[in-house]
Amino acid sequence: MLVSDIMTQPVITVQGNASLREAVSLFRHKQIYSLPVIDEQGVIQGLFTKSHLLDIIEKELSLDLPVDSIMIRRVVTVGPNTPVEQAYNLALRQGVSRLPVVDENNRVIGIVTGNDALQALERKTRRSLSYYQQELTRTRDYQYTFDNLIGRGERIKWLKREAQVAARTNSTILISGESGTGKELLAHAIHCASPRSNAPFIKVNCAAVPEHLLESELFGYEEGSFTGAKKGGKLGKFELADGGTIFLDEIGDMPLAMQAKLLRVLQEREVEKIGRTDVVRVDVRVIAATNKDLEQMVKEKEFREDLYYRLNVIDLHLPALRDRREDIPLLIEHFLKTLGTELGRKIKGITPQAENLLVQYDWPGNIRELRNSLERAIALSLNDVLDVEDFKGLSGDDVPVKPTVPVMPVGTLAEAVEKAERETIKNALSYTNYNKVATARVLGVHRSLLYRKLKQLGLD
Ligand SMILES: Nc1ncnc2c1ncn2[C@@H]1O[C@H](COP(=O)(O)OP(=O)(O)OP(=O)(O)O)[C@@H](O)[C@H]1O
Ligand SMILES: [Mg+2]
Structure with missing residues (x-):
């Protein structure tokens, strides 16, 4: 945030050779507390303040005297590109409450008060604070640790070991796997096991954010950088994740133009905010995830090859559930316990026939589908032991058939x-x-x- 974002404009000024009478009348008619004094070119000469009015009365000065005979000559000024924090500290150190803003030729272009600066800083802090608080309550609800990643089979055990080692590094990680295999859970567990666990874990779903908003979502913008820009600007997800981890979900859906910008961030570790000329340095660990075949997308020129290699420093692949059926009984046990508590139902177990059905089933929706099927069964079952009939939906006979031709809407x-x-x-x-x-x-x-x-x- 810069001084130019918060300064008052236009600013009321007075010429140095104007009479005190003129200055007094400006104070009387305008709601102002100090008047920058300028020459014919608009260059700052000094400052005339309300306390000068008391001097006039006390010393019985003639109102015909020029303003520059009693004004303050040593004025503390700031430039429009001074960061607000710096302006505030300057006002504090110099013991002044108002700072004229001048351009490179010392011409007065605005005025900023210490109070404006403080309020702007407070708004900014409050915004990022409330974001962190939300994130904190969200993550407190869940303990994302490697223990929550259920699975004892060789494949998952090996993957967990690899992920635990990766967690200790700062390297970029690419997680691949079909939908519902636990990519987000794994990313979160890595963050929580990393030295960055006390800093935020910020998720961005690249597929869910409309293309034209993705850039401002990731990098943020400065106030007034375009029509409709929010007052005070917007912090980008990269800034919010500073010190922590950013999780770029569905990276395969990121538009090519954004891929180029992301590549720059990964290379330079700095982001270019919209409407800002300098860059913001960020310290973030990047974890990306996708259920798409990125290598294939690279071949088809739908995904940038250089970005692919930047992301794929450590690659972790989550196997489909049908490729690790050995874990299904354990997952069932886990979900019966956790979902039973969540739904307020005590389920004692599952019959061997039903368990067998679940182990044999192909699970195109992977663990999410298993979890949903169990949730439905628990909610509906009339017994405390789940049986084959509680999983009617799995046989595939009640899968809704999608109409292939769009139907013309009829009625209201x-x-x-x-x-x-x-x-x-x-x-x-x-x-x-x-x-x-x-x-x-x-x-x-x-x-x-x-x-x-x-x-x-x-x-x-
Ligand atoms: N190993 C696991 N142990 C226990 N629960 C799991 C495991 N893996 C995934 N889950 C659960 O399965 C569901 C889907 O997981 P998650 O959202 O991480 O999948 P995903 O791969 O990100 O899916 P998508 O590609 O659809 O976004 C979540 O409810 C998650 O808690
Ligand atoms: Mg996901």
Whole structure:
């Protein structure tokens, strides 16, 4: 943040040869506390302040005297590109409350008060503080350690060992693996096991941020750098992650133009903020993740080769769940315990037949799908031991078929919503054998809301 972002403009000034009468009337008619005194070219000569008014009365000075006969001649000034912190410290050290802002020719272009500077600094601190607080509560909810990465099979054990060693370094890491294999969990565990664990872990989903916003999201911008820019500017994720780790999720979806900018950051360890001429140095460890085949994308010129090599310093591959079926029973045990507590249901276990079904299944959605299937089974099961029928969805017979041709919308939005609600509720009812308590649970709504909807839709 620079002085030019917060200074008051235009500034009211007075010429050195103007009479005291003129200066007094400016004080009377404008809400000002000090007047920079200038010559014909606008160059600063001195400062005329409210305390000079007292001098005039006390010493019974003639109002015809020129301003420059009593003004302060030694004025502390700042440039528009002075950082706000520096301006504030200067005002404090010099014991002045107002600093005229001058250009390279000493012409007055604005004025800034110590108070403005302090308030701007406070806003900035508060913004990053609230971000950190949110992150802190978010990460406190979960303990992301290697112990939470369930798996005893050789492949996962080996991977964990490799990741633990990598955690102690500052090297960039590329995590690959199908969707739902635990890439984010692994990235977080690496951060928590690294010497940076007390600094923030900042996640950016490169696929979720619209292309035109990605640059400001990553690097931030200065106030006033474009129309619509927020007051006080915006801190980029790289700045927020300073001292910690930045997790670039879905890196394969990063547009090529951004890839070039990211490469620069990785090479130089500094970011170019939008609307700022100098660069900001950052100390961050980068972990990137993708479920795409980056090597293939490089061949097809969809991903920059140089960036690929920069990211791929340490590569960790998370195997698909079907390639480590030996871990499935352990994962089931883990989720029955944790999800049971979360959903407030005590599930004693699972029948060998059901477990066998889960071990045999192909899990295209990997661990996330396993977790969701168990969550659904726990929520719906009428017994405290899960059985084959609790996993009906897995056989594939109720996978919704996507229409291949877009259907022309018919009717109003309200009608469409009602139709969708009716379908969803009817499905849930038949799925739960018309158990309304379970239906409400599946739909994630309170029972009373479900009863109201049933009545409204004539389904009761
Ligand atoms: N080894 C594991 N042990 C326990 N839980 C796991 C493990 N791996 C993943 N999970 C759980 O599976 C879910 C998916 O994990 P995560 O979000 O890390 O996957 P991902 O690879 O980032 O998926 P996507 O590519 O879809 O973003 C999460 O709920 C996570 O807690
Ligand atoms: Mg993920």
